[in-house]
Amino acid sequence: MPTVLQITQSNVSRNELYDIFRKTDDADMARRFQAMFLLLDGYSKEIVASIVGISKRELIRWIHAFNDGGIDGLYPYPKPGRPCRLTAEQKQELDVYLQRNPRDLGYDSAIWDGKMIKHHIEQKFGVQFEVRRVQAMMHELGYSLQRPRPVPAKADSAKQEAFTKELAEKKGQFLNRTTCSCTWTKQV
DSSP states (O other): OOOOOOOOOOSSOHHHHHHHHHHOOOHHHHHHHHHHHHHHTTOOHHHHHHHHTOOHHHHHHHHHHHHHHHHHHHSOOOOOOOOOSSOHHHHHHHHHHHTSOGGGGTOSOSSOOHHHHHHHHHHHHOOOOOHHHHHHHHHHTTOOOOOOOOOOTTOOHHHHHHHHHHHHHHHHHHHTOSOOOOOOOOOO
């Protein structure tokens, strides 16, 4: 008969685990702590796995990790991968450059794009990246891609205002109809 897997970690109290669960900002870690808390409360593995939204097999991995290492055992291992080829200081320096206008640095354009940043990194730091990796690095530094809203060159503002006014009148006519069979309501 197979053995029943249980939490054998006795160094962590139920209240301590609950406090850690309540204080964590990491959603994945909160799920792990919640799972251990529910198991300590006597819930079955099937119910706990369903509550936290994981497979029973994954829950069993978490139980083994908790039994072997306590709370620290629940934290995931560092993910393998190549470290960034820019140092933290170089990233800070790049951040300072990106806050300046590219024309001040000798570029022809007034806005930064992935290709220009890639070129700038190659020139300043001697490190080559693909454009997609540079874009990901910009997100890591807290930047988001902003695109200007196009304005037609031959737009007539008077005609635009007239169109907007006419559209508002038509919307008003539609809303005043009594044959309308649907409406939008806000859920409270």
